[in-house]
Amino acid sequence: MMKTIQVLVVDDSAFMRKLIVDFLQEEPSIEVIGTARNGIEAIEKVNKLRPDVITMDIEMPKMNGLDALTIINKQTPTPIIMLSSTTKIGAENTIIAMQNGAIDFVTKPSGPISLDLIKVKEELIQKVKHASQVNMDKVCRPLVQTKLNKNPVESILVPNHNSWNQSRKKLICIGSSTGGPRALQEVITNLPESIKAPILIVQHMPAGFTKSLANRLNSMSNIKVKEAEDGDILEDGVAYIAPGNDHIQLNKHGSKVSISLDHSPPIKGHRPSVDFMFQSVSKLSEYDKIAVILTGMGSDGSKGLIELKNNGNVKAIAESENSCIVFGMPKSAIATNLVDEIKDLEQISNTIMKYML
The missing domain is CATH 3.40.50.180 (Methylesterase CheB, C-terminal domain)
Known part of the structure; x- marks a missing residue:
């Protein structure tokens, strides 16, 4: 039997946690092994559960997703998919997260419109599957500042x-x-x-x-x-x-x-x-x-x-x-x-x- 992709869902909203868990659980190859409400809980759960992939909200109390991403990638590098709002600050933080080692991102559903939710669900499942195959050694490699040859x-x-x-x-x-x-x-x-x-x-x-x-x-x-x-x-x-x-x-x-x-x-x-x-x-x-x-x-x-x-x-x-x-x-x-x-x-x-x- 094929090994399932084990996912940790991190979001401060109980509604969003349930929504994401429900989305992912509908896919036979994915198993949600835990949830967390903020970055501090996320780090604890990653150490304990060792998930294959994490979905991570950016805006959270106690410790936000950007700080948690940085710590997780230092301690236990794990593929992380950010959940982002489409606000200007949300977009800016998403880009920082991607440059700091997040594999990908999904924009949060903007309302209870079923079509929007179905689209997000399919995208999230695909991205979790892809993220599970990423080699984290490459992601965590420090960026190089090349010395361009003067001559x-x-x-x-x-x-x-x-x-x-x-x-x-x-x-x-x-x-x-x-x-x-x-x-x-x-x-x-x-x-x-x-x-x-x-x-x-x-x-x-x-x-x-x-x-x-x-x-x-x-x-x-x-x-x-x-x-x-x-x-x-x-x-x-x-x-x-x-x-x-x-x-x-x-x-x-x-x-x-x-x-x-x-x-x-x-x-x-x-x-x-x-x-x-x-x-x-x-x-x-x-x-x-x-x-x-x-x-x-x-x-x-x-x-x-x-x-x-x-x-x-x-x-x-x-x-x-x-x-x-x-x-x-x-x-x-x-x-x-x-x-x-x-x-x-x-x-x-x-x-x-x-x-x-």
Whole structure:
């Protein structure tokens, strides 16, 4: 018989605890082995029960979910899924939790609407199953502050490709999903302010959370990071994060390129979609592109990568299995045989810069 996934449910609301327990207990492969009302109780129960996965509310009395997450990941690293409210402060705390080692998050049902509850239930069950397979050694690995080479020519082999030359304009596009906020922090904070390229980012996330992600990365980085807006003109040294629930489409206006937000249907369940962004980028013939696929579930990005590679000069970098929280999207990209470099997360910013020469 298959071993069940043992879950600890942490929430200060008795109603929410019951709701989450009921949701999870309906899934035969999941067993709820305990509940806790705050961070202090959570730490005690984790030590005693050793669950496979924890669902954790962020806002709780005595000790909140962020503090409990930090202590649990130091003492007994366990995959944690945060339950978040969609308020501004809720979104900000969720991003901090993700960058501090939470595997994923689910937004709390916003009311007794049955449709909303069913959607949350399915999402929660899927995320608990995925979280149970995560290697916590990778999650708890400290983030690296790379020393970017001041004179990279001496220490990095310059790509010697006839089609890849210094004078052509460059565009960097990055796709990520589960584990992405933490991976993006490591890559984006290590890019120099002087980088001569715009950066487009698709991180699978619901509306309301991408702005908090952009603001947090902006506060930590040398480059400017913002949530993409309709009509933004691409500028070097600026990273544009696709808003939750919108695809990123690029439009040419003479020598300038602008972003338009596209609300056409999700692709493989995702809006924003990495495939959609890569396909749009593939139409810009005057740019050489650097495409990066980071940690994430599924295969988003691999179809778009094929289109990118068929249209112009593209260097593709995939995160290695060695550092990925979830080796789905990079694995799928590597399977196309179109990836030029497979790198551990801490090497990716330097690999991007190698192709900026």
